[in-house]
Amino acid sequence: MATRANTYTVKQLSNLAGVSIRTLHYYDEIGLLKPDAYGENGYRYYGEEALLRLQQVLFFRELDFSLAEIQAILNRPDFDLLHALQVHRKTLQGRVERLERLIHTVDKTIHHMKGETQMSKKEYYEGFSEEKQKEYEQYVRQRWGNDSYESSAKRWASLTPDEKKIFGTRGEGLIKAIAAGMDKGYQHPEVQALVHQYREHLSFFYEVTLEIYEGLGHGYNQHPDFIAFYEAYAPGLAAFMEQAIEYYCQQNQK
Secondary structure, three states, rough: OOHHHHHEEEEHHHHHHHOHHHHHHHHOOOOOOOOEEEEOOOOOOEEEEHHHHHHHHHHHOOOEEEEEEEEEEHHOOOOOOHHHHHHHHHHHHHHHHHHHHHHHHHHHHHHHOOOOOOOOHOOOOOOOOOOHHHHHHHHHHHHHHHHHHHHHHHHHHHHHHHHHHHHHHHHHHHHHHHOOHHHOOOOOOOHHHHHHHHHHHHOOOOOOOHHHHHHHHHHOOOHHHHHHHHHOOOOOOHHHHHHHHHHHHHHOOO
């Protein structure tokens, strides 16, 4: 067992890893991340092995695995940490390369718009791929199930172009309003009212339970494409959305 001198309290680990204390408590409750020891004062103490396990949890979360899937993987008798890290690196490197292609397309488009270079119409879409669109579909299916995905897809397909425009404008307006309220803090009643409206807005497509909504919030600040989407509205909005939605779900569970 690790000595008290080389362990971290739950608060220290929260600050170190950027994971909320509530999340660490939950990971302990479900057996995903157990502390090395519990002090007489009830404090949790985490050693090196726990820190590395948390890193694996965060890597797998970044790759959109569910907590149940992560727990099953990490608890396998043949789980190899070094091999897992090598696989993570390969997967993340693939993402880096794809994002670099997209950045290159953005840069070329900027120069084109300024009249500095010319682009072919085909070059407008370099870096986008059918595989990426399938990834989005798989992401939705894995997180919220086939029923939610099918319901969402059917409802969207049933809308007229004007209705789609109205729906998109409404969603954009809510996001902008939430971004405008960032200086008030995610717990502010006005921000929380907007977060509630955003949930109702999304509920047009499928039932957005508190569990689903909290999962969405985490996805906004974990999936690189969602992060890019919200950061385009305001720096820090992805993390703010996650905090605001998590707080909203906590308050409404009482």
